Amino acid sequence: MSFYTSLTGLNAATTELSVTSNNIANSATAGFKRSSASFGDIFATSPLQRASAVVGQGVALKEISQEFSQGFVQFSSNSLDLAITGDGFFPLQSSDGSRVYTRNGSFMLNEQNQMVNSAGQALLSLPVDSTNKADFSQPPSALSIPRQTVSEFRATTEVELGLNLPSNVEPITANFNPNKPETYHRTTSLTVYGASGSQHLATIYYVKTQNATADTPENKWQTHVYLDGQRVDSELIQATDSGGDQFFVNKYGELKTASELEFLQKNSTNSSEYLVTQGTVYRKYSFDKLDEAIQSTPATVSISSANETTRQQLSLAGGESGFDLSAASRSELRDMLSLSVDGSSYVSLGLEHLAGTVNMGAVSGQTIATELTRIANERFGDGRKFDMSDYFNADGTSSNTTMQLTRNYGLDDESTIELDVGQLLLDQQAFGNVVFDTTDPQVSYEELVFALNAGLDAAGVTDIEIAYNLARKGLTITQTGEETLHVTSSTAESAFGIPVIDLELDGTTGKVAGTKLDEVPSVPPADRDLAIKLLGNVVPKGDLILPARDQRYGIQITYFDGKFNISSGTTGDASSIAVRNILTASDGVTKSANELGLQLFGLEYDSALSDAENTIKVDPETSAIANRPAVRGTASTPAIVIGNQMGVDPNAPFSVTADNRNLTVIVDNISAQIELDLGDYQIGDFTDMVEEKINLMADNVGRQVSGVKVDFDLGVIRFTGATATDDSFLQVAGSADFGLEDVDSAFGQTSTYIELDPDTQGASTPLYVFQDRNGTWIETTDKQDFDENDIPQWRPIFLDKGELTFNTSGTLVSPVNRVTLASSEITGNQINLDYAASTQFNSPFAVLSQSQNGAPEGDLVGVNIGEDGLVVASYSNGSQKSLGKIILANFATPKGLRQVGNSGFVASSESGEARQGEPGSAGFGTIRAGATERSNVDLTAELVNLITAQRNFQANAKAIETSSTLTSTIINMRS
DSSP states (O other): OHHHHHHHHHHHHHHHHHHHHHHHHTTTSTTOOOEEEEEEEEOOOOTTSOGGGOOOOEEEEEEEEEOOOOOOEEEOSOTTOEEEESSOBEEEEOTTSOEEEESOOOOEEOTTSBEEOTTOOEEEEEOBOTTSOBOTTSOOEEOBOOSBOSSOOBOOOEEEEEEEOOTTSOOOOSOOOTTOGGGOSEEEEEEEEOTTSOEEEEEEEEEEEEOOOSSSOEEEEEEEEEETTEEEOBOOEEOBOTTOOBEEEOTTOOEEEHHHHHHHHHHOTTGGGGOOOOSOOEEOOBGGGOOOOEEOOEEEEEEOOSOHHHHHHHHTOTTOOOBOOTTOOHHHHTTSEEEEETTOOOEEEOOGGGTTOTTTTSBOHHHHHHHHHHHHHHHTSSOBOEEOGGGBOTTSSBOOOEEEEEESTTSTTOEEEEEEHHHHHHHHHHHTSOOOBTTBOEEOHHHHHHHHHHHHHHTTOOSEEEEEETTTTEEEEEESSOOOEEEEESSOOSSSOOOBOOOOBOTTTOOBSTTTTTTSOOOOBSSSOTTEEEEOOOOOOSSBSSOGGGOOOOOEEEEETTEEEEEEEEESTTOOEEEEOOEEOTTSSOEEOOHHHHHHHOOOOOTTSOTTTTOEEEOOSOOSSOOOOOSSOOOOBOOEEEOOOOSSOTTSOEEEOTTTOEEEEEETTEEEEEEOOOEEEOHHHHHHHHHHHHTTOBOTTSOBOOOOEEEEETTEEEEEOSOOSTTOEEEEEOOGGGTOSSOOOEEOBOOEEOOOOOOEETTTEEOEEEEOTTSOEEEESOOTTOOTTSOOSSEEOEEOTTEEEEETTSBEEEOOSOEEEOOHHHHSSOEEEEOTTOBOOSSOOEEEEEEESOBOOOBEEEEEEOTTOEEEEEETTSOEEEEEEEOEEEOSOGGGOEEEETTEEEOOTTTOSOEEEOTTSTTOOEEEETEEEOOOOOHHHHHHHHHHHHHHHHHHHHHHHHHHHHHHHHHHHHO
8 A cells, every 4th residue: 555655745745746847847938827736635444444443555646736926027118018017817809709807908900900919819808988098888898999090081171271371572563374383482381181081282372462651561471272283262251351251342432330330220320321231242342442532523514505616615725715795685594504402492593683784796715614603503502692672562663762872961062863773673673684573683793783773874974883791791892982972761661771862852952851860870881992882781782692491502614625614512422413404484385495505505405305204413322212223422521610618508508699699601712701790699599690601701793602511410600501512611709608629620522433444254244242051252253133223232342362451560460260272172161271370571571380180191190098907008109099908807706717728718617707896996906018927937836845845755665665575575584
């Protein structure tokens, strides 16, 4: 039996030697765990034997188990190498789907981009959520690390270019050709990426086209973009302000932003004028084609004589000295033409006031135009006629009220002239020299003085002449001598406001009886010349010459190049002018032309035509139902003087006193010192009185002030002139009580507008624009439903395609927003170019910055595996991607794992099922990338174990040898 007992010892020693040798052999195997053998003695006895007397039968191997202590962590150059620090195993999946667990973290990528070990077993991982936590609701799968991104390219949509374009280069006028370097100044190139990830070479050429000047203080560069050698145009860009607010333009070239128009639509009384029509077709206009503003013009009619000789006489040409009007009567000179201004009723104009005056034998066209201008503004103004009702009976006959002119009263040569004013007017009416209605006798100042002078002539008085002085507002009576003069009326009258005295002249001497004129002051001299007397404060108080609705101001009649030019006093498309020469006979039916109107102005009358057809006119270019194109511009602005805050309370009655009544006013070079009427006023009555006084102003050549408005607004008095040109002027100076001290004078302003020049294709084909459903502006030659005579109030205005504009300081002023390239056909998407960082300085061309937001597919450039097992891949296109999280497995009894080689284990019933978890969580160690775990074999201990096993083997062998010797001795004893 001892032989067999020793044999079991030899086997045990051999096993221990094998285990130790295996440990030593795998001391350099990554993730290897040393094994140890466990032995037990063999003891057997029967129930009838005494155990204390039984010898054991040897030794038996109980198990070979692994020690899962931590191995030494060794760093490597492979970022996919992994080492576990702490508990846990890497779960692997074999090709047959079975699970293997290991501490050997030497991994690589296979052809399927999966992390595998040398046996091809794939490392398992779980997907992560947005917080990079492992999603344990998903089954573990092989960790894949793509070597290249898939569908992760970025198409280029934005390109930012910061350039310095040299300001000192001269513009190039030659047609651009990319193959001719002399047709452009500079170029830049960059790579962009299309919608499919394709790469394209973008080349941009820069051509300077304009240097800044005093008239156009802007420098312009034209860009030409090519993609892969194909020209790419930019899409239409609507012009904007510096803040990106889009510009719109009206027919007068006035620019407003979308925000301004929106505000005006909401807050203006005429909101429809600021409407931007959406979804319509527009004519295309370019921002750079906005020319310099030109002055608005009034509606103007040009007329001229059909007779060449007459034209030469009026033009003082061909040796002519003028046109002879010396033989023309007042009736022939009256109603030479009729005029309608800005839709007014027709008003007749003539030169009857010049009949019989000197120099009428040689009158120039310019003289006629000047006189007609004065007459036109007088008859279209706000003046009044003289009401002569006191000189007529109800039946239209004279009331025999006489104006009495007594000269040298009280002296030996005293004389009195009696003028029956009513009869004088009736006589001149009969002669056709004055025109009025006897039932309502209203006459002009010119007709009145003509009748008075005719009465003097009839009385044989040749040394007195009566005139009306518009500037002094009175009658001037000019004598050849310096006689004193008393003017009285036989009965009460209101036209002249003269004293009423029945003189009762002495029938023998013709002198005034008694002393009736002693209390009546003589008429004072007008100036220092005692021969000229002024009967002052003679102001017409009758009806308006023209109703207020028909009053017009600033009418101009000029003569140039053989033509009379008649212009409205207002500028713009709303102005109009019409002229005709139609006389209606007393029967109210028969019509004819004034002969002088025909001869001088060429105004014919054809009885076969209607009055409208016998009219020469310029209609307004406006419509109540359509927005017509601009022709003459806009209305001009009159001079407006705004006073200061009043020194008196305007909300309560106040007084005009001797201390504050004086007012100095200048209106269009007509000046006057005005004395306000004394008394107490409400503010409305006060402004009406001031307005009336101002509109009575005139100068010594007969020019009158009309249409000045005076009103009270926001606590101050405001004066508004009637004319509206650059020459219009208004100045008011008065008392601080009325806020009129140190008030600034004001000028009018002739309005300006810009004649829009629409874009064309080629020389003449009109271009139109509309927006598609994406808001992109589309250029077309199809006008669709565009109506040339009913254009939108406001329309978009565009930058030239590809143009860069810099101001004189080198700052980019347009485009403010990005430029969109129509690159879809090449790249599959549109590309926006942003030049905001570009400048134009006197320095060489330089690319200051250049970037684009596109990217190609990325190649794997690195993998980062965190301690928590998170795998993040980095790619050459700059993208990073969390690919998943490596999980670890652990077991209740790791020693129960079944070893399968290659440092791998499989679960068994003794180890229990694998429990999975994130590295670093409870019960699981952490992962260190770029390192592997060496074996936990201690060579020193193993060598000691090897010696021990050797001794055991030798001892058991000696025991067998001894047993063999004993056996031989026993056998020899029998023999």
